[in-house]
Amino acid sequence: MTTERLIVVTGLRAGYTKExxxxxxxxIELDDHEVVxxxxxxxAGKSTLIKAIFGLxxxxxxxVLLRGEQVTGKxxxxxxxxxxxxxxxxxxxxxxxxxxxxxxxxxxxxxxNTASQRDRLFEWFPMLAERRTTRAGKLSxxxxxxxxxxxxxxANPSILLLDEPSAGLSPSNVDExxxxxxxxxxxxxxxxxxxQNARRALALSDRGYVLDQGTNAYTGTGRxxxxxxxxxxxxxxxx
Amino acid sequence: MLGAVIALTAVGLSLIFGxxxxxxxxxxxxxxLGAVIALxxxxxxxxxxxxxxxxxxxAVPLTVLIGFAVGxxxxxxxxxxxxxxxxxxxxxxVVTIGLGFIIRYGILIWIGGSPYTYPVPIEIQGSYLGxxxxxxxxxxxxxxxxxxxxxxxxxxxxxRLGTAMRAISDNEDLAxxxxxxxxxxxxxxxxxxxxxxxSGGILQGIVTNVTWTMGFFLLLLMFAAVIVGGIGNPFGxxxxxxxxxxxxxxxxxxxxxxxxxxxxFAVALGVMILVLLFRPQGILGSKERVS
Numbered sequence: 001m002t003t004e005r006l007i008v009v010t011g012l013r014a015g016y017t018k019e020x021x022x023x024x025x026x027x028i029e030l031d032d033h034e035v036v037x038x039x040x041x042x043x044a045g046k047s048t049l050i051k052a053i054f055g056l057x058x059x060x061x062x063x064v065l066l067r068g069e070q071v072t073g074k075x076x077x078x079x080x081x082x083x084x085x086x087x088x089x090x091x092x093x094x095x096x097x098x099x100x101x102x103x104x105x106x107x108x109x110x111x112x113n114t115a116s117q118r119d120r121l122f123e124w125f126p127m128l129a130e131r132r133t134t135r136a137g138k139l140s141x142x143x144x145x146x147x148x149x150x151x152x153x154x155a156n157p158s159i160l161l162l163d164e165p166s167a168g169l170s171p172s173n174v175d176e177x178x179x180x181x182x183x184x185x186x187x188x189x190x191x192x193x194x195x196q197n198a199r200r201a202l203a204l205s206d207r208g209y210v211l212d213q214g215t216n217a218y219t220g221t222g223r224x225x226x227x228x229x230x231x232x233x234x235x236x237x238x239x
Numbered sequence: 240m241l242g243a244v245i246a247l248t249a250v251g252l253s254l255i256f257g258x259x260x261x262x263x264x265x266x267x268x269x270x271x272l273g274a275v276i277a278l279x280x281x282x283x284x285x286x287x288x289x290x291x292x293x294x295x296x297x298a299v300p301l302t303v304l305i306g307f308a309v310g311x312x313x314x315x316x317x318x319x320x321x322x323x324x325x326x327x328x329x330x331x332x333v334v335t336i337g338l339g340f341i342i343r344y345g346i347l348i349w350i351g352g353s354p355y356t357y358p359v360p361i362e363i364q365g366s367y368l369g370x371x372x373x374x375x376x377x378x379x380x381x382x383x384x385x386x387x388x389x390x391x392x393x394x395x396x397x398x399r400l401g402t403a404m405r406a407i408s409d410n411e412d413l414a415x416x417x418x419x420x421x422x423x424x425x426x427x428x429x430x431x432x433x434x435x436x437x438s439g440g441i442l443q444g445i446v447t448n449v450t451w452t453m454g455f456f457l458l459l460l461m462f463a464a465v466i467v468g469g470i471g472n473p474f475g476x477x478x479x480x481x482x483x484x485x486x487x488x489x490x491x492x493x494x495x496x497x498x499x500x501x502x503x504f505a506v507a508l509g510v511m512i513l514v515l516l517f518r519p520q521g522i523l524g525s526k527e528r529v530s
Contacts, residue, residue: 056412080418088416094409096472097402104399105406109418111399155418 005068006030006159006190007053012062014052022048024214025062028192030159031206035181035191037222039198039235040211046194047089049211050161053192054086055079081109085157089164089194092148095137099128102136102147106154114154121150124183142173149180153189160184162193166200178204198236202226210235240377240446242484243384246477248439248457249464250391251432253476256465257408258428261318262332265339266436267458268346269309273437274444274453275346277302281358287350295359299441306437307430313338314429319422339455347451354448380442387438388477391431395473404428408471459504460487463511469524478522483507 007030015021022045030036038046051057053064055076064072066082076086094102103121107114122129125146131139136147145165152160165181166174178200185191185204195201202208205222210231218231225231252266263269280298282290291298317338321331362374373381395401403424407414415421440454447453464483468475490496490506514522 054416056416075420076412076415077418077420080416086416088413091410091413094406094413096409097406101402101406104402105414105417105419108399108403151417 006032006034006066007192008065009049009053010063010065012049012052012059012064014048014057014059016048016057021060022214023052023059023062026211026214027216028053028209030190030192033185033188033190034207035185035193035205035222037198037201037205037208038192038194038211039196039201039208039225040217041235043213044211045214046211047163050086050163050192050194054084054161056086077109080155080157083156083158084161085152085155085159086161087145087148087152087163087165089167093136093139093144093151096135098133098135099139099147100132102151103128103154106151108155110155113156117154117156121153125150142169142176145169145173145177146180149177149184153184157189159190159192162191162195164194164196166195166197174200199226240373240381240484241487242481243381244439244443244480245457245460245464245484246388246480247384247442248436248454249461249468249476249480250388250473251435251439252461253465253468253471253473254404254408254428255432257471257473258404259314259318259425260328261335262328263432264332264335264458265342266335266432266461267454267456268339268342269306269433269436270440270443270454270457271346271449271451272309272342272454273302273306273440274449275350275440275451276305276437277441278350278355278357278444278449282355283358287355289349295357302441303434303438306434309437310429310431310433311426313433314426318429319425339458343451343455350449350451352451354450356448357445359445374446377446380446384442387435391435392474392477394431400424400427456504460484460507463507467511467514467521469521472521472523475521475523482522483510486510 009026009028012023012026013021014023026049038049040046048057052059055074055078058073063070066084071079071082094105097105100118103118104114107117110117122132127143128146128150136144139147166177169177174197181191182204193201202222202225208220208222208225209216210218210225218225220228248266248270252263255261255263277298279287279289280291280293280301281295283292284290321334359376362376395405403414403419406419407421407424411421443453460483464479465476466479467482468477468479487503487507490503496502496506
């Protein structure tokens with residue numbers, strides 16, 4: 001029996017305006033229980049790819065299959081209903097809402113289990129439980145990232161899309177975020193992430209893709225990409 | 240009393256703007272429409288076209304229900320198709336101005352240009368809480384408005400739909416990413432906003448009278464309330480409404496303003512400018528974050 005392909009992206013093209021195409025035919029796959037990282041230089045289209053898969057951006061061509069089902073161009077809230085969670089890089093919390101309200105909104109479609117799921121996450125992230133009535137806008141970058149992850153986990157997704165989870169965080173916060181990502185993986189959630197901190201991300205990934213100028217440049221296992229001298233020089237900032 | 244009406248109607252204006260991004264210039268005329276529909280239900284048959292001669296106890300709740308329906312219908316039949324065609328903000332604004340015109344002049348044709356009063360008994364002023372002089376009806380209207388505002392506040396903070404409205408108002412993409420279907424929440428927001436506008440119109444009509452321009456004159460004051468309180472923050476709009484209403488009412492004590500009543504509006508907007516000079520984001524508004 002073959003493992004189930006969770007996400008299959010084929011020939012995906014997308015951009016923010018008609019004139020400028022950012023994704024120029026991308027192929028990506030995510031298998032069950034896999035962690036896959038997408039790396040590449042700034043402007044390669046990494047974040048755009050995540051948004052196009054999740055339905056925040058409508059692709060102009062190509063297809064996205066979710067467990068074999070055609071979901072190309074489906075709206076984000078529909079994707080959440082199909083078990084896909086998304087943590088954006090910026091503006092990742094509702095600033096004027098409390099931590100608890102942020103989590104409640106994450107379970108908008110998971111109404112019946114909101115309270116029990118929230119208690120589970122507060123147990124998992126004690127820092128959030130302490131600040132449940134604090135407005136998310138008052139939190140630090142690292143704390144916001146945790147709120148954002150917890151919010152996405154409230155819907156109990158089987159796939160989590162992470163856009164630069166460690167961007168702009170202090171080294172100790174980066175450690176915490178990568179530990180959390182490992183914990184999320186251990187709980188059986190498949191993860192597709194885009195990350196600047198390529199070495200850290202590839203180290204805990206099963207596979208990786210290198211994007212350059214909107215197309216696939218390289219692909220391989222996390223270990224292979226980490227140790228490939230050419231990729232090291234071009235995309236990981238040398239040794 | 241004026242403050243209560245402004246607060247009640249400004250909340251709807253603020254919610255609709257915060258959630259859907261539309262500045263609804265028809266809001267004032269929708270306030271009038273609420274007052275007029277209740278009037279037509281309550282007036283004895285034959286006074287105006289369509290008069291029903293219903294008791295106020297039936298006419299008022301029925302009108303508020305119609306207000307919810309009108310709000311939902313406006314969103315579904317007018318705003319949504321325009322948004323689907325990606326009509327820009329300015330175009331949308333002109334559309335609501337046009338809608339306001341249609342409603343206003345439709346009402347003029349319907350009930351004419353002279354003022355009407357609801358079939359409620361005229362009362363003399365009494366004194367309440369030791370220092371507030373108003374009629375019993377006014378006093379009840381203020382209490383009722385406060386109850387409605389508390390209800391709206393609880394709805395926005397304690398219910399799932401209310402929190403979703405605040406979430407969309409805060410960050411629409413993130414709301415969609417959390418599984419909130421924004422389109423559905425838009426309908427609910429318009430329904431609530433126009434329901435509140437209708438209620439405000441009825442209350443204003445009960446304590447003063449019903450004219451075809453009553454809401455249109457309130458529009459500028461509602462905008463002032465929304466801006467004073469902090470754009471996009473419904474609680475700010477409530478607070479702003481009371482501040483603007485109070486300032487207007489107090490300002491009539493000045494001889495120059497009691498002689499020229501239209502100057503009241505200048506005073507209200509003067510307060511708005513003053514607040515903006517010292518607190519550009521409004522009293523309860525939050526500063527724009529750069530990061």
